Every structure is written in C-alpha cells, then in structure tokens.
Amino acid sequence: MKRILLGSLFTVASLQAFAQAPGGPDCGWGNMLFEGQRGTPAHFLASTTNGTSGNATFGMTSGTNGCNTSGALTYGGKSWIAMNGMMNELSEDMAQGQGEALTTYAVVLGVKPEDRAYFSSVTHQHFNDIFKSADVTAEDVHANTLNVLKNDPRLAKYATQA
C-alpha cells in the first residue's frame, strides 16, 4: 500500500532527539546535493482532485523540512532553513553565475543590494570551492561560502555577520 503523497510529508521535529544536527535530526541540513525531491510525481488521479496534499502541514516547525526553527539558524532575519530545499537550484545558479536561488542566497546571507551582482560573480568564480564534490551537504555549502566571502575584501563583512 503506497501512501498518496503530494504535499511533502514532514514529521514534526521531535523534541527528544535534539542536538544531533543543527535544526534537529529530520532537518534537511545534512542533505546532500542532488537529494531526490521528496514526494512522488502526481499520478493521474491525484492531479484530478486538485493537488491533494498528503498531510496538512501548518505552522513553522512542520512546514520547514522537519527543521526545528528555534535554533540559531537565521541570517539577515530570514530562516536559513528555507534554503536547504534549494540546494540543487543553488548549485545550478552558482555554476551559471545567475538565477533566483543565487539571489535568494545572497539575501539570506544579508548581502546588500549593491553587492549582490558582485556576490554572484565571486561565488560563480569559486563554484569549485563552494560545491567541492557531488556529496556536499547544505551545511558544507554554507561553511564553504563563508570561507570564500572571508577572503574577499568587499564581501568579508558578510562572512562574520552570522
């Protein structure tokens, strides 16, 4: 019996198993690049019934990839957690040097509007330092990004803000 899942089924981060990874054990923070998208393609009947959602997620803890939002994972006022579902898009954008996920990443890191184009070009040049292998996790990508920023005089200020 397969469960019909259209909306992702997220388990609410359980309280007892904290401190395993930032954001909790079910958090996508440790997901590797190219992690399969959750859920299955809508089969025919599912799309007939107007995008049925498997589990009615609601509120912040259950709607954030299973991450516990109470941790100190916010940058520039936005929850970092929102990023971990965008790793694939981010890798694509960074490889090309442009795109929505890359812009969003800059905003999440607190990069000011006037520095965003520059941020895009620097991270594009350092793609290999940030996405070091096919097995990087969101956590690695973030740490590597900060390293790259630190070594750039204009962007260094954004590496410490976190």
Place this chain on the structure above:
Amino acid sequence: MLTRFLWLALLACTSLNAAPSIAPATLDRLAQDPNWIALGHYEYKRLRGWHSYVDDRRFFLAGNGRYSPADELAATLKALYEPATLGNKHAQCIFPARTRWLRASLNLSDLPQPECTDFHRWYGDIAPHSAVLVFPAAYLNSPSSMFGHTLLRIDQADTQADKTALLSYAINFGAYVEGSDNSMLYAWKGLAGGYPGLFSLVPYQQKLAEYRSLENRDLWEYQLNLTPEETGRLVEHVWELQQIRFDYFFFDENCSYRLLELLQVARPGLRLTEQFPLAAIPTDTVKAVKAAGLVQHTEYRPSRERELLARAAPLSAGEQALAQRMAQSSVASSDPAFTALHRERQALVLDAAYRLLRYEASGQPRDAERSQRSFSLLQAINRNPPPALQVERPGLPEEGHPSRTWELGLGSRDDRAFAEYGLRMAYHDLQDNAYGFPLGAQIELGGLKVRQYEGGDWQLQQFNLATIRSLSPRNDLLKPWSWQVSGGLERVLGKHDDAVLVTHLNGGAGGTWQLGPDVLGFALGTLRVEHNNDFAAFAVPAAGFDTGLLWRNSLGNLRLEAKGDYFTNGEARRQLSLAQQWELSPTLGVRLAAQRDFSHLGGPVNEVLLELKWYHY
C-alpha cells in the same frame, strides 16, 4: 482558600462586568454582515437555511454555530471577554480575524489582552505584505491537470524588490488523504466528498519543486493588488483555519473555491464565490479574480520540461544526440564529437545534457553515480556557462476558452438531415479553440448530445462520461507515451442500417510525433469493451487502432483520423473522419466534420456535420 475564592470572584466579576450589552438588533445586523458570513464560511440556501462549509466542531464556539451565524456571533463575543490568563487558548488568540472585526465593528475598547505568543510568532514569521495567486497550468502528459489548481503565495514587504519569492510561504487547500486508499477509491472519494479538505501552509519553494520539477507544469503567478492590511487579514483568518476540516468536493467546494473565500475575507465587498454555484474550475476562478480587478501583473515560470526543450530546440540532431550521450554516461571532454564544436555550442550541449539528466532524475531517489555525473556537468557548465535561457511565454491560460460548451449542429447522415444539440460540462478537445491550451491534449467530462432527425424523432446521440487524450510528441530527448481513455454511451452502426446506442469503455496507448512546427501525427493501439444489444454476449471486447494527424492552422485545428475496432465476435468497425475548427472569437467556434463509417453489420454510412460551439461558463 480565601485567595482562591477571591480569584474566582474576581474572574466571575470580570466576565460579568465586561460582557458588553449590545442591542439585539445590532447583533442581528452584524450576524448578517458579509464579513461575518465570510469569516464563518456560511452559505444560505432557501430550503436548508444557514449552513457553514466548515465541518469541524472546533471551529464553532456555539453549539449550533455551524447552522446559526447569530448564535456563533454571540458566543464569540462572549468568549472574547474570557480572562486573558487563558493565553494561547483564548478565543482572541484562536480567532484573531473574528476578534479584529468585532473589535472594530462594536468599538470594543475594553477587551482583555491575552498574550497570543503562538499566533504572533507564526504571523511574524510569515510577515504578510502582499499576495500572489498561483496557478499551476496543465501538464500535457496528464490532461487531467488541465483543470489545474490554485494556491496563494504570501510575500513579505521586500520580496518583490529582493526577488526572494523562494522564501515566501504558500497557502494551499487540498483534500486530506489518509493512508492507503487505492486509486479508484481515492478518485471516487475525491469526487464525492469522502475526504475532508484542509488548509496547509508550506514553503513556496516546496510547491515550486512539486509542480515545476516533479509534475512538469508551468506556473502562472498573478500578483494581486491586496494591500498589506488586506493580506494581513487574510493570513489572520488562515490561522483560524489550521487543522480545521471542510467538506471537500472536486467540482465545487475545491481549492479554488476556498481561495475565493479567502480573498473575500481579505477584501470585503468582493463577490467572487457567488459566480460559481455549480463548479469552480481553477481557470474560471482565475478569470473571475482578474475580472474583479485584483491582478496587478502576471509572471510565468516554465516547467523544467519546457526549459529543457527550449534549451535543446536550437541544437542540431547530432548535438542533441551528443547531449543525450553525455546525460547517460560520462563522455570525456576530449571526445572528438564534443571538441569539434564551437565553445558556444559546447555550452548549450552541456546545459542541455545537465537538464536532461536532472529531468530524468526527478522523482527518483539519490543515486551516487548519477549525482557524480550531474556534478561533473555542473563543473563543466561553470567553466563555460551558457547564456541565460529564454523561454517563450505561452498564451495566458485564463484567456483560453471558458470551460463549458453549448453546441448546435446541423448535418446529414446519408440522406437524412438532423439537428444536434449538445452541452459539455468541461472542458477541451483536440480541436477546440486553441489559445491557452497545449496542442494534443483533451479532457472532456459530462458531454450530452441529442439529435432530432428530419420527421421529428428525437434520440440520445451520445453521453460522454469522460474522455481524456494525451498526445505528447516524442523527440530525440524525450519519449513520452501517448494514451487515451474514454467511456460512456454512443451510437454505432448496427443491423438494418440503424445506429444503435451502446455502452463502451476504451483505452489506447502509442506514440505521437512532431511532423512539422504545427503538425502532430499519432498512432495508438486500442482496446474496447462494448455492451451492444445487437451482440449476443453481454459485453464484447475489441482490439483496434487509432491514428491520425492534428494540424494547427490559421483557421483553427484540423484533425484527420482513422480508427478501427475488431471485435472477438467477428464484427469489425472502422471510421474515417476529417474535421476543421474555425475559431470565430475567443468564445465561439464553428466546426465542419465529415466521417465515413464501415461495419460488417451494414453498408458504409456518410455523415456531415456543421457545428456551432459556444464556450460559456
């Protein structure tokens, strides 16, 4: 003991003293106010009286709150004055939208001030400022998705300027499916209201991944002109609906209907839901929202599939084959086929190969080898990035023809003239006015055709329960199957040259090929089961074929089709047909069709039909 008594007394007094005495006439007036009706999701039916769509005890404070807006209003008013110490459980925290409206309408300046920490944290995280209506459009391989779906995206103040819609939240309404129902039961219950509907709030990027990557549907985003205040009111009300169960019916009380209700809560005075008494097909509701002047501008996000095809379009056959090889296995960058290309072409091939690989990986679990290959391609793209991809924006789906069709036809069958009257509840066939629809997709539900022959005898010509056809072209990169299903009643050639009404169920599978820029050719093998009074057995199976051409020309769509059914009892039936649509206006079309039927039971019969089609919701 004494302290406790004092506390009790104090509490009792507080609630007694503070309960406002409001004239019954005022309460009655407020209970009928459109705001209150909207907040309670009430509807008035002449025979039934008042009734709320919400099917959940927890949403009502009065015992019969579901059936009485007035009682619910009185109970809410009372609950607002409960002691503030209830905190998050206080009615003001559970029903912030009701609270705001009642406070304003009755000038309630003396309300207790509970600390609604849960609500404020939730609301603060969303930080609503503006709203976007999102419409994932049809997916050709799944014509059922042609009905679409709608959801709302809630943006923060800086979302537009920063282009960070990926960080926004989406409000989605869908049927709540528990566990392990099988597909047929699922479909039936979904249509018949067997599942409750619930709102959910999820990160928008998750919805994007679902629609653009998994289902390969284009997304349309309609920026609404709701003010921050109106958007806030909407989000406050959504808080009231968390985990609250609604009746869910596919046709009318569906996602799109519920979103219209939310918009009416946001901007009182909008009259949207009343336009959809029978069915709320998402594109129709998008049309209504647009007609109400709510849409500021429209954004388009192509699906991953469309992006892949757009990237591959300028490539030569050899380059496409190369891209395919690179997606399937690691091709050395020293490969002569690759090095022979100009650097700009290499960039396009690499990008196409990467997109193809990710397209094939979508919905699959992570695979180490494929991930490595994807990563190597990304590194190559990083060294030689292609220009930004430009995808041509297709026709606006909400400007496609309305979902319901009225048909009036005149024709002759051999020598007998007839008039034909038809009504189709939904939605689109291969030849209907094409703007806003993909070529080769058909979904029809609930079609009825009645004929009156010369001399006055009426007959039921056809009752189409459902017909779905998905003719999506195969090319070098993508090889989708084409398929079709249909079932209902129709007339076929019978004994004595009579057309006999039969019950049938059909299915077919095969392929479709792009023969020219606007020409599709298709060929399918078919199976059919038929109940026919001319047959001895109750139901007789048949195998057959269905093949033809579809040409999008300047008048409209032309279809040339040949099909045959070979029954196990020896009957063989074939049909050759040619039809051309002439698109008169967005809501009017004329179709001229000619067909010739052959059967073992009688001689061939020719039929010509000129039909006027009026698309009208």
